[in-house]
Amino acid sequence: xxxxxxxxxxxxxxxxxxxxxxxxxxxxxxxxxxxxxxxxxxxxxxxxxxxxxxxxxxxxxxxxxxxxxxxxxxxxxxxxxxxxxxxxxxxxxxxxxxxxxxxxxxxxxxxxxxxxxxxxxxxxxxxxxxxxxxxxxxxxxxxxxxx
Amino acid sequence: xxxxxxxxxxxxxxxxxxxxxxxxxxxxxxxxxxxxxxxxxxxxxxxxxxxxxxxxxxxxxxxxxxxxxxxxxxxxxxxxxxxxxxxxxxxxxxxxxxxxxxxxxxxxxxxxxxxxxxxxxxxxxxxxxxxxxxxxxxxxxxxxxxxxxxxxxxxxxxxxxxxxxxxxxxxxxxxxxxxxxxxxxxxxxxxxxxxxxxxxxxxxxxxxxxxxxxxxxxxxxxxxxxxxxxxxxxxxxxxxxxxxxxxxxxxxxxxxxxxxxxxxxxxxxxxxxxxxxxxxxxxxxxxxxxxxxxxxxxxxxxxxxxxxxxxxxxxxxxxxxxxxxxxxxxxxxxxxxxxxxxxxxxxxxxxxxxxxxxxxxxxxxxxxxxxxxxxxxxxxxxxxxxxxxxxxxxxxxxxxxxxxxxxxxxxxxxxxxxxxxxxxxxxxxxxxxxxxxxxxxxxxxxxxxxxxxxxxxxxxxxxxxxxxxxxx
Numbered sequence: 001x002x003x004x005x006x007x008x009x010x011x012x013x014x015x016x017x018x019x020x021x022x023x024x025x026x027x028x029x030x031x032x033x034x035x036x037x038x039x040x041x042x043x044x045x046x047x048x049x050x051x052x053x054x055x056x057x058x059x060x061x062x063x064x065x066x067x068x069x070x071x072x073x074x075x076x077x078x079x080x081x082x083x084x085x086x087x088x089x090x091x092x093x094x095x096x097x098x099x100x101x102x103x104x105x106x107x108x109x110x111x112x113x114x115x116x117x118x119x120x121x122x123x124x125x126x127x128x129x130x131x132x133x134x135x136x137x138x139x140x141x142x143x144x145x146x147x
Numbered sequence: 148x149x150x151x152x153x154x155x156x157x158x159x160x161x162x163x164x165x166x167x168x169x170x171x172x173x174x175x176x177x178x179x180x181x182x183x184x185x186x187x188x189x190x191x192x193x194x195x196x197x198x199x200x201x202x203x204x205x206x207x208x209x210x211x212x213x214x215x216x217x218x219x220x221x222x223x224x225x226x227x228x229x230x231x232x233x234x235x236x237x238x239x240x241x242x243x244x245x246x247x248x249x250x251x252x253x254x255x256x257x258x259x260x261x262x263x264x265x266x267x268x269x270x271x272x273x274x275x276x277x278x279x280x281x282x283x284x285x286x287x288x289x290x291x292x293x294x295x296x297x298x299x300x301x302x303x304x305x306x307x308x309x310x311x312x313x314x315x316x317x318x319x320x321x322x323x324x325x326x327x328x329x330x331x332x333x334x335x336x337x338x339x340x341x342x343x344x345x346x347x348x349x350x351x352x353x354x355x356x357x358x359x360x361x362x363x364x365x366x367x368x369x370x371x372x373x374x375x376x377x378x379x380x381x382x383x384x385x386x387x388x389x390x391x392x393x394x395x396x397x398x399x400x401x402x403x404x405x406x407x408x409x410x411x412x413x414x415x416x417x418x419x420x421x422x423x424x425x426x427x428x429x430x431x432x433x434x435x436x437x438x439x440x441x442x443x444x445x446x447x448x449x450x451x452x453x454x455x456x457x458x459x460x461x462x463x464x465x466x467x468x469x470x471x472x473x474x475x476x477x478x479x480x481x482x483x484x485x486x487x488x489x490x491x492x493x494x495x496x497x498x499x500x501x502x503x504x505x506x507x508x509x510x511x512x513x514x515x516x517x518x519x520x521x522x523x524x525x526x527x528x529x530x531x532x533x534x535x536x537x538x539x540x541x542x543x544x545x546x547x548x549x550x551x552x553x554x555x556x557x558x559x560x561x562x563x564x565x566x567x568x569x570x571x572x573x574x575x576x577x578x579x580x581x582x583x584x585x586x587x588x589x590x591x592x593x594x595x596x597x598x599x600x601x602x603x604x605x606x607x608x609x610x611x612x613x614x615x616x617x618x619x
Contacts, residue, residue, distance in 0.1 A: 071583070
């Protein structure tokens with residue numbers, strides 16, 4: 001599989017992770033808005049639905065950036081998933097409920113990270129990789145042939 | 148060309164089979180401290196049954212798989228190199244990262260446990276406690292940097308201190324004890340599944356570490372023969388050690404004491420130290436106390452040795468910072484060892500419970516990838532030289548390794564939500580680390596590394612000589 005195809009898959013799955021996070025954010029906003037006490041980040045009240053919506057957007061941006069650079073995009077998607085897990089971990093009494101809410105986004109982000117890793121491996125030239133010459137070598141000239 | 152000299156700069160030492168068995172014993176057992184919790188949560192009978200049965204489903208497969216892979220690919224870094232050959236750079240990096248991260252945390256736990264025992268008698272201030280910890284780390288970091296020969300000697304001395312009190316304890320426990328080792332079979336009112344849950348998680352931990360010796364293959368003479376033999380001899384020794392010591396513990400504790408058994412009885416209950424005092428008086432109690440400290444210090448020294456090698460090899464493969472791939476005049480990866488020691492010094496100075504919860508996931512995922520790798524290599528390279536081969540056809544081996552994989556998956560979900568969420572954070576750090584390090588250091592190709600490093604008689608092939616960095 002070409003690196004560009006893998007990169008596209010990584011981007012699509014990364015964006016899907018974001019969509020899953022947003023979807024779950026909207027769902028718990030309607031169904032369980034009280035799920036998980038809030039975080040106060042630089043004066044902004046971050047509730048569980050808000051965090052899902054915010055990080056979902058970050059994941060979509062990360063997914064789009066994967067098309068440009070798999071490393072940058074992949075790290076953004078995965079970092080957003082890790083933040084969601086940190087939020088779940090720190091809310092001891094709702095930890096499992098929050099994990100269930102975050103699970104689709106986290107799993108998709110993990111898959112996106114794996115695909116981004118493969119895309120990166122196919123596009124980054126290894127340290128000891130021999131150079132690839134795109135152009136055919138020039139045919140020997142008549143002078144060098146006679147010599 | 149220089150990049151394929153994987154073991155270049157490392158000094159191979161002649162490790163006697165006895166020393167190799169001691170290393171295996173240290174990495175997989177080092178005394179039975181910790182088993183007390185299994186007895187109280189699973190019941191005496193089920194605990195002893197699990198001690199006998201679980202190895203054949205969990206640790207014996209890993210011992211056999213590690214033997215086959217380390218005989219086939221006897222290179223420094225062990226599991227990292229095995230997986231690289233089977234599944235390529237991405238998954239080898241993941242497993243190497245998870246395993247290394249897990250051991251960085253784990254090794255600090257052993258120092259903290261040794262300090263806990265010392266603290267229980269000496270009432271140290273937090274600064275004094277940290278300084279004692281740093282001294283332990285410094286001593287064993289130096290010994291490890293000095294070479295495997297000295298590490299082997301130190302582990303032998305440590306294991307004598309660990310084992311002698313246990314031998315006395317087993318004899319006195321069976322002679323003087325009054326408890327029935329098999330009764331009750333389960334804690335009253337519990338089903339087998341309920342009883343197994345916590346006990347199984349602890350016992351999986353107690354029976355882990357069989358893959359570790361393989362990471363030292365680049366520094367042992369004739370590793371393709373020594374490592375499998377040591378693992379095959381070490382396996383029954385560990386099972387017998389656990390069985391006899393736990394049976395003696397239940398007997399020494401007396402009737403009904405099993406329900407109050409805890410690994411740290413400083414605030415009540417029965418542990419090996421208390422039971423030793425019951426059957427052997429204060430003298431055996433002090434011997435057991437020394438054994439407990441030596442056990443944790445030995446585990447630390449062992450895992451400092453093995454935990455640093457994959458990072459060294461990943462650096463050689465240009466997936467980690469270059470300085471970690473340096474080897475010194477003593478032929479050891481001194482920077483990787485020193486870094487691990489420094490991280491341990493930082494960790495023991497603070498509360499790192501949040502990091503411990505990652506451990507199970509990191510190790511279990513690494514194990515799953517190792518089990519998958521052995522099957523992939525059987526399929527991809529059926530004719531490769533394997534001085535030790537698991538005596539099963541590939542289809543049967545697949546079924547056999549499916550059992551520990553299933554147990555590992557079960558363990559992922561059986562420790563509660565704290566471990567699940569914390570573990571997932573640790574696992575996701577793997578893909579992030581790969582994306583960062585691959586971008587920065589670019590990795591190497593493995594085209595030059597295709598093929599076996601050794602002949603059927605255990606000699607280096609021309610290619611093996613190139614890997615070793617020696618003239619063939």
